[in-house]
Amino acid sequence: MRRVALPLLLSAALAAPAPAMAEPDPGRPGDGGGATVVLRADHAAVGTDDRHIRLRAWDTSEQWRQGSLSGVKVREGRVVFDRAAATVTHAGRPYDRAQWTSPWASPGFAFDELIASWSALTNGNAFVEISVRGKGGGDTTSWDLLARWKSGHKHLERHSGADQPDDGTSVNVDTWVTGGLTSYQLRVSLLRRTGTTAKPSADLATAMASRIPASAGPTSEPGVAGGTVLAVPRFSQMTHEGHYPEWGGGGEAWCSPTSTSMVLGYYDALPDPQRYSWVPDDHVAPFVDHAARSTYDFAYDGTGNWPFNTAYAAPLAGKGFVTRLRSLREAEKLVKAGIPVVASIAFGPGELDGAPIGSSNGHLLVIVGFQEDGDVVVNDPAAATRKGVRRVYQRGQLERVWLEASGGLSYLIHDAEHPLPSPGKHSNW
Known part of the structure; x- marks a missing residue:
């Protein structure tokens, strides 16, 4: 279940x-x-047209290039780790980080939930982080971590983000819950253990914002x-x-x-x-x-x-x-x-x-x-x-x-x- x-x-x-x-x-x-x-x-209202749902996808090279690139390159429909834009610590060990940040996206209604999806390759000691922040009424929320994920079973225990119930938003396992925001940014971070040559990449990122009866x-x-x-x-x-x-x-x-x-x-x-x-x-x-x-x-x-x-x-x-x-x-x-x-x-x-x-x-x-x-x-x-x-x-x-x-x-x-x-x-x- x-x-x-x-x-x-x-x-x-x-x-x-x-x-x-x-x-x-x-x-x-x-x-x-x-x-x-x-x-x-x-x-x-409970009609079909009252189910406000909008999914934004970044899938092609052209779509990836609409975002902000920091240490990543776009190649054949993927964002690929190219160089360390920063070094961070995870589980007491240093990791090089590169990241892609989407442009601000507005679904056209005030949304109370957002669910992100992704498709990524994480060879070696590498993983991805998925984060989101939003705007509403002129204020910008902090970045909330939705997931740390890798496809394999070594080096990282994949996990969703903690609750993070600050600034009117929270994370419920895989769902970002808000009081009603009007736009958002999605961020995909590619991390590899410092000193390794892993090339993590992502070929799809989506964000589904909704407000439904x-x-x-x-x-x-x-x-x-x-x-x-x-x-x-x-x-x-x-x-x-x-x-x-x-x-x-x-x-x-x-x-x-x-x-x-x-x-x-x-x-x-x-x-x-x-x-x-x-x-x-x-x-x-x-x-x-x-x-x-x-x-x-x-x-x-x-x-x-x-x-x-x-x-x-x-x-x-x-x-x-x-x-x-x-x-x-x-x-x-x-x-x-x-x-x-x-x-x-x-x-x-x-x-x-x-x-x-x-x-x-x-x-x-x-x-x-x-x-x-x-x-x-x-x-x-x-x-x-x-x-x-x-x-x-x-x-x-x-x-x-x-x-x-x-x-x-x-x-x-x-x-x-x-x-x-x-x-x-x-x-x-």
Whole structure:
């Protein structure tokens, strides 16, 4: 399972008083950490157009050059460590740092959450830091650290930023929470141990700013993907029960890396077996154990950090990032383009008919298709075996437990053969 981060109440200047909605009782957090119950402002309007979401991506050489370069070079769509712009200390050891800073970006509305994603290569004793700051009402916040991340398992225990609840902002695992800012800057720092020749680099950085209502509103009408079901392989997180307690222990804790692995399997992009040769031969789907190890957040104490999952998947598949979708109609556009959607949901007893578990305070599954009537075909990793992973959920039920729990939070992972469809008037991918 995965805790679902719900936005804090907006400031009075941004939202009129209204009933608030609490997330389900978290009980035992599924993949570690003690998520506290927080509230989302319940905006009066609940239509699709009232879901304010804007994603900004830096992906091409031209886009990277729009930012400020300090010790980095832009090469073939990547920012690459070139020279030390500064020397800093981490864990008592010196590291050379170079960094890229985005221009100020304004989503066009006052946002109360921001989630950053990235795709990076961190060879040797090197890692990346992701930081953000914002503006609102003329004031500029301090830089907040969102993550220290590396792809390997030596030299650094990857982790999300601490709470940092100064100047009206805070960090909730992978989510930057604000009282309602109007613009932001994203910073990607590339660090290598002083004296080494590592060349860390990044080929994608995204920032998804949002302000969304608490209610899902009316169920969306079926869209373009009726009758389309993608051939996504089925893996069960429960077959890993008891595996590697140091990385969450499998079972209910591994819905996120299991879902991510299903999508990678669909693209024939699972890691080379040599990368998980350390997993015992009797472990089913050993690449899921590898994914759990590679996505584990040592600060959050779990594998459910959203951008850690897409950062793991992106170099394998091609691209990957976290965003929010406004309804299942947008998920249908992606499925029609051949892109499965990993969705973050939470539900109580009786709220999701046919689910393999009775309730969850935070769970990830893969939307793989749609029936002709609009109901949703999913690969739900909470099934006890692979055979039971494929499920069909009622459209209205799944849409509600997705939009009201996580605001439509989704992983979009795709390869070159499956480019993102045009979002039309929307701006969330």
